[in-house]
Amino acid sequence: MHSSLLNQYLPELKDQTSPLPILDLACGNGRNGLFCLEKNLMVTFADINEESLGYVKQTISRDADKYQSTLATFWRVDFEQAFSQPLAEKSYRAVMVFRYLHRPLIEQIKAAVIPNGLVIYETFTLGQAELGRPKNPNFLLKVGELAEHFSDWKIIHYFEGTTVSDTGNHHQAIAQVVARKPL
DSSP states (O other), X not given: OOOHHHHHHHHHHHTOOOOSOEEEETOTTOHHHHHHHHTTOOEEEEESOHHHHHHHHHHXXXXXXXXXXXXXXXXXXXXXXXXXXXXXXXXEEEEEEESOOOGGGHHHHHXXXXXXXXXXXXXXXXXXXXTSSOOOGGGSBOTTHHHHHXXXXXXEEEEEEEEEOTTSSSEEEEEEEEXXXXX
């Protein structure tokens, strides 16, 4: 099931006139990108895991009546390779990041979004370590950290705290931001 944030901010994503795709960064099984694809938005699914990308491709192929496959592109990439700049020279109308944190990428993400484009970012905070996985502080946001990263953008939505997961079966400590890049 896709993030409830996408239901709420779909009009913001659809409102853009850019011909560029939305980047589903570290897409995993593609649940969020597939939702956007279903709404006829162009999506680039990016992940290091070839099996994950294969799963997304199979889903699109299997449900061809639901998804327009020509709107999907796939990018196998290691976002954490030392000294790499995977998003350099790339441009997107929006970047979505869910359940993933690699701090060196944040400035690259901001640079890859076109002016007036969006970032939709949701990941775990330090409080998650008390609730379950992940527990490694390298993968957990500090209090206020996500808002701070996008403080120079127009923040449309911000949440930080404990909530019930989108699947409804457990609690999670997360931070969410939806932010628009200045012109």
